[in-house]
Amino acid sequence: MYKEMVxxxxxxLEKVEELMDAGGTRKxxxxxAVSALALAVSFFAPGLLPFxxxxxxxxxxxxxxxxxxxxxxxxxxxxxxxxxxxMALIAAVAIGENFAAGEVALIxxxxxxxxxxTVAKARAGIEGLVKLSxxxxxxxxxxxxxxxxxxxxQAGDVVRVLPGxxxxxxxTVISGCTSIDESVMTGEPLxxxxxxxxxxxxxxxxxxxxxxxxxxxxxxxxxxxxxxxxVESADAGKAKIVRLADRWATWIVVVALAxxxxxxxxxxxxxxxxxxxxxxxxxxxVLATPTAIMAAIGNVxxxxxxxxxxxxxERLATVRKVAFDKTGTLTHGQPQVTAVSxxxxxxxxxxxxxxxxxxxxxxxxxRGWREHATTKASAADPLPPATFQMIPGRGVRxxxxxxxxxxxxxxxxxxxxxxxxxxxxxxxxxxxxxGCTLVLAAVNGRAAGFVALSDTVxxxxxxxxxxxxxxxxxxxxxxxxxxRAARRIAAQVGIENVSANCLPESKTAAIERLEAAxxxxxxxxxxxxxxxxxxxxxxxxxxxGTGSDIAVDxxxxxxxxxxxxxxxxxxxxxxxxxxxxxxxxxxxxxxNFIAIALAMTGVLDPVVGALVHNAGSxxxxxxxxxxxxxxxxxxxxxxxxxxxDGDAKPALP
Numbered sequence: 001m002y003k004e005m006v007x008x009x010x011x012x013l014e015k016v017e018e019l020m021d022a023g024g025t026r027k028x029x030x031x032x033a034v035s036a037l038a039l040a041v042s043f044f045a046p047g048l049l050p051f052x053x054x055x056x057x058x059x060x061x062x063x064x065x066x067x068x069x070x071x072x073x074x075x076x077x078x079x080x081x082x083x084x085x086x087m088a089l090i091a092a093v094a095i096g097e098n099f100a101a102g103e104v105a106l107i108x109x110x111x112x113x114x115x116x117x118t119v120a121k122a123r124a125g126i127e128g129l130v131k132l133s134x135x136x137x138x139x140x141x142x143x144x145x146x147x148x149x150x151x152x153x154q155a156g157d158v159v160r161v162l163p164g165x166x167x168x169x170x171x172t173v174i175s176g177c178t179s180i181d182e183s184v185m186t187g188e189p190l191x192x193x194x195x196x197x198x199x200x201x202x203x204x205x206x207x208x209x210x211x212x213x214x215x216x217x218x219x220x221x222x223x224x225x226x227x228x229x230x231v232e233s234a235d236a237g238k239a240k241i242v243r244l245a246d247r248w249a250t251w252i253v254v255v256a257l258a259x260x261x262x263x264x265x266x267x268x269x270x271x272x273x274x275x276x277x278x279x280x281x282x283x284x285x286v287l288a289t290p291t292a293i294m295a296a297i298g299n300v301x302x303x304x305x306x307x308x309x310x311x312x313x314e315r316l317a318t319v320r321k322v323a324f325d326k327t328g329t330l331t332h333g334q335p336q337v338t339a340v341s342x343x344x345x346x347x348x349x350x351x352x353x354x355x356x357x358x359x360x361x362x363x364x365x366x367r368g369w370r371e372h373a374t375t376k377a378s379a380a381d382p383l384p385p386a387t388f389q390m391i392p393g394r395g396v397r398x399x400x401x402x403x404x405x406x407x408x409x410x411x412x413x414x415x416x417x418x419x420x421x422x423x424x425x426x427x428x429x430x431x432x433x434x435g436c437t438l439v440l441a442a443v444n445g446r447a448a449g450f451v452a453l454s455d456t457v458x459x460x461x462x463x464x465x466x467x468x469x470x471x472x473x474x475x476x477x478x479x480x481x482x483x484r485a486a487r488r489i490a491a492q493v494g495i496e497n498v499s500a501n502c503l504p505e506s507k508t509a510a511i512e513r514l515e516a517a518x519x520x521x522x523x524x525x526x527x528x529x530x531x532x533x534x535x536x537x538x539x540x541x542x543x544x545g546t547g548s549d550i551a552v553d554x555x556x557x558x559x560x561x562x563x564x565x566x567x568x569x570x571x572x573x574x575x576x577x578x579x580x581x582x583x584x585x586x587x588x589x590x591x592n593f594i595a596i597a598l599a600m601t602g603v604l605d606p607v608v609g610a611l612v613h614n615a616g617s618x619x620x621x622x623x624x625x626x627x628x629x630x631x632x633x634x635x636x637x638x639x640x641x642x643x644x645d646g647d648a649k650p651a652l653p
Contacts, residue, residue: 028113031060035106042099057102061109062089082108087257088277092606095271100278100606107617110287134202137168140212157215161206169218173198176211177393179359180204182480183527191360193393193409207359209392256280263600272602279595279609287617288584289314291624296577298628300570304561312556316539316574318520322468322567323511323533325525326479326489329543329564331455333526335361337368338456339431341424342441342449347372350441350451351382353398353405357390361439364453365407395439406442407451413442420447428452435485454485460565461493467568469494471575478507480529507533522571524564530554541567572632580627584620591616 038056041048066089069082085108092101137150138160145160150168153159158174161167167180179191182204191207194200200213202222256277264273293314297307307313327333340347351369354362369382385398385405394415395408406416413421421440424447428438431452439451465475476497479486486500499510511521511533523530523537531554534540542555543562559566595612598604604612 025113028109032106032109032113035061035102035109039099039102039106042102052098054098054102057106058089058093058098062101062105065089065105065108088274088280091274091277095274095606097274097278097606100609103607103611104278107287134166134168138162151219153215153218155215155218158212159215160210160212161200162210163206163208165206167200167202167204167206167213168222169215170199170201170222171213171216173200173211173213176209177391178209178211179207179393181207183529193411195393195411207392208390259596259600267602269602271605272599275599275604275606275609276596278606279592279599279604279612287620288588288624289581291621292577292580292584292627295580295624295627296573299573299630300566303566303569304559304563305566305570306558306560308556308558312539313574313577315520315556316522316571317578319473319522319538319571319574320519321474321476321514322522322524322571323476323478323507323514323537324495325507325523325527325530326477326481326486327455328526329524330461330477330489330493331457333455335364335437335453336456337365337372337451338436338454339452340449341427341451344372346441346443346449347451348382349400349403349405349443349448350407350439352385352400353388353396353407354439355382355384356388356398357396359390359396361437361453362396362407365439365451368451368453404444407439409438410440413440413447416442416445418442418445418447423447424450433484435482435488455489457489457492458564460563464564464567465494467565468571471568471571473571478502478510478523478533504529504532508536511537524567525555526562541570569632573627573630576630576632577627580624584623587623588616588620 035057038053042052042054042057046052065082066086069086073083085104089101089105092098092104134150136147137153139146139148139153140158140160153169159168159171163178173194173196175196177193177195180194180200181191182201194211202217259280260273260276263276264270293311296313300307324330347369351366354365357363366382383400385400386402387399389397391397391408391412394412395406397416398405398407406412406418410421410425424440428440428450431450432438434454436452436454439453441448441450468475474497475495476499477486477490477495478499479489480502481500483498483500486498490496490498499506502510507523507530511523514521515538520538522539522541523533524541524543525534526543530542534542534554539557540555541557541559543559557570591612595604595609598612599609
C-alpha cells in the first residue's frame with residue numbers, strides 16, 4: 001500500500017517541479033525584484049497597504065524554498081540547506097515575524113539565482129562528432145561497386161574511397177596511393193602519405209587519390225566510434241562539486257534544532273528559539289561560493305577567457321599538472337619553411353611547381369616564398385607552371401621555365417629515376433633529426449636540394465610554461481606527432497615530460513593514470529582528437545579561436561584569443577578564488593555562532609537577527625568582489641585586447 005501511495009505522489013511532485021522551473025531566469029529576477037520592493041515597503045511604510053507587504057516576499061521567494069525542501073525529502077530523502085530555511089520561515093511566520101521570514105527567503109533565493117547564473121551546462125559535442133561519421137561506403141565485388149550504409153560494412157569487405165571522402169571503417173590499403181588527413185585522430189595538420197599495406201582509420205579524410213582498402217575494424221569497433229564513446233563516457237568521471245551549504249546541511253539542521261529546542265526548553269521563550277533558526281540560516285554560506293566564482297569569471301573574461309562550467313575554477317584550483325597538446329596549442333599549427341638548400345633559384349622553381357597544389361605542404365612552400373621574395377624586393381608571386389601534375393602520396397611534377405621540376409618525398413624521386421638523391425639526403429639529415437618535414441626537389445632529372453618545413457612555437461609559449469612552473473604545477477606534452485618533432489618543440493618551450501604518437505584514447509589513458517595517482521590534470525587542446533581528453537581531465541581548456549567547435553564544446557574553459565599566456569593568471573586566480581571562498585565561509589560561520597549566542601541570551605529578536613546575519617552576507621559579497629580586479633603578481637603577461645562581442649566564437653550556453 002505504501003509503495004502505491006509513493007507511486008501516486010511522485011508524478012504529482014514532478015509536475016510541481018516543472019511548474020516551479022517554468023519561466024527560467026527571467027522569471028526568477030522579476031520575482032526577486034518584486035519581493036525586494038515589497039520588503040522595502042514593509043520596513044519603511046508598513047501601513048501603506050491593507051496587508052503586510054512582507055507576505056509577497058514570503059509567497060514569491062519562501063514558498064518555492066519550502067516546496068523544494070518537501071520534494072527533496074519525499075523523493076530523495078535528501079536533507080539540504082533549504083530544510084533549515086523552511087523551518088525558520090515557518091517558525092517566523094507562526095510567531096508573526098513576517099519581515100524576518102521574507103528577508104531570509106529573499107537572501108536565499110538571491111544566492112540560488114547567483115548560483116544558477118554561474119553554473120552553465122557544458123555541451124558534450126557528441127552531435128558534432130556523430131556528423132563526422134560517414135553515412136555510406138562503396139563496397140567492391142569484382143567489377144560491381146555498391147553504395148551501402150556505413151554500418152553495413154563487414155570485416156573483410158573491399159571498400160573504395162574517392163578523393164575528398166571520409167574513410168568509413170578501419171582497414172589496410174590494398175591498392176592506390178594517396179594522402180590522408182588524420183587530424184581528427186592525431187591533431188596534426190599535415191596529410192600522411194598512404195600506399196598499399198598502410199593502415200587507415202575511420203573518420204580520416206582522403207585528400208587526393210582514390211584507393212581501395214580491406215575493412216578490418218567496423219561499426220562500434222572503428223576508431224571514430226571508439227572516440228565518440230570516449231567523449232560520451234568521460235564526463236562520468238568528472239566529479240561535480242556540491243554546494244558547501246548543502247554538503248554540511250545535515251549537521252547544520254541538527255545543530256540548529258538542538259540549539260533552538262534547548263533554548264526553548266531552558267527559557268520557555270519561543271521567540272528565542274525562532275531567532276536561533278533565523279540566524280542559523282546559511283545565507284552567507286549559500287552566497288560564499290557563487291559570488292566568488294562570478295567575480296573570478298568576470299576577472300578572467302577581461303583576459304579573453306570564457307568559463308563554460310560554473311565549478312570549473314573550483315576544480316582548476318586543485319590541478320597539479322597541465323597537459324598540453326602541441327599542434328595549434330603550443331605551436332601555430334601551420335607548417336612554415338625553416339630551411340632551403342639549393343639557393344633562391346631552386347626555391348623559386350619549387351614554389352612555382354607547388355603554386356597549383358592543394359597540399360598543405362605545397363601551400364606552405366608558396367607562402368614561404370612570398371615572404372622571402374618580399375624581403376628580397378622581388379616578385380612575390382611564383383611564376384605559374386606551363387604544365388602541372390599531382391602525384392598522390394608522392395608530390396608534384398611541373399614544367400617551369402622549360403625545366404622539369406619534381407617536388408615531393410623520396411619515393412617520388414626514386415620512381416622517376418632521379419640522380420644524386422644520396423647527396424641531398426645526407427645534407428637534409430640534421431633537419432630530419434629535428435623533426436622537420438622535407439620536400440625534396442629535382443630539376444631535369446637530377447637532385448637539386450630540399451625545402452625543410454616545421455611548425456613554429458607561439459611567442460608566449462615559453463613564458464607561459466615558466467609561469468605555470470612558478471605556481472608549482474608541472475607542464476606535460478601529449479601529442480599525436482612523432483617523437484622527434486615532439487621533443488624539439490618541448491625543448492623550445494621548456495617541457496621535460498613528453499608523450500608522442502598519442503591517439504585520442506592514448507591521451508585519455510595518460511590523464512586517467514595521472515589522476516588515479518592523485519594528480520589532478522588540466523588538459524589544454526584545440527582539435528577534435530583532444531575532445532575525449534578535454535572531457536576526461538579535471539578541467540579542460542580549449543583554444544576558442546582556432547580550435548574546433550567539438551573541442552570547445554567538450555571543454556570547461558575557452559581561450560577566445562588563443563592566448564595561452566593567460567593560463568598562469570587563470571590558474572593563480574582559481575587558487576585566490578578558493579582562498580576567498582574559505583574566508584567567506586569562516587567569517588559567515590563565525591558570525592552565525594556569535595548571533596546564536598546573542599539570540600540564546602535574548603539580545604537579538606528575529607528581525608534584528610535577520611539583519612545581523614544578512615549583514616554578513618553583504619561582507620561576503622564585498623570580499624568576493626575584490627576578485628574582479630585581482631591580478632597575480634609576477635605572472636607572465638602580454639598585452640592583449642579586451643574581450644569583444646565579435647570574438648565570441650565558442651558556442652556558449
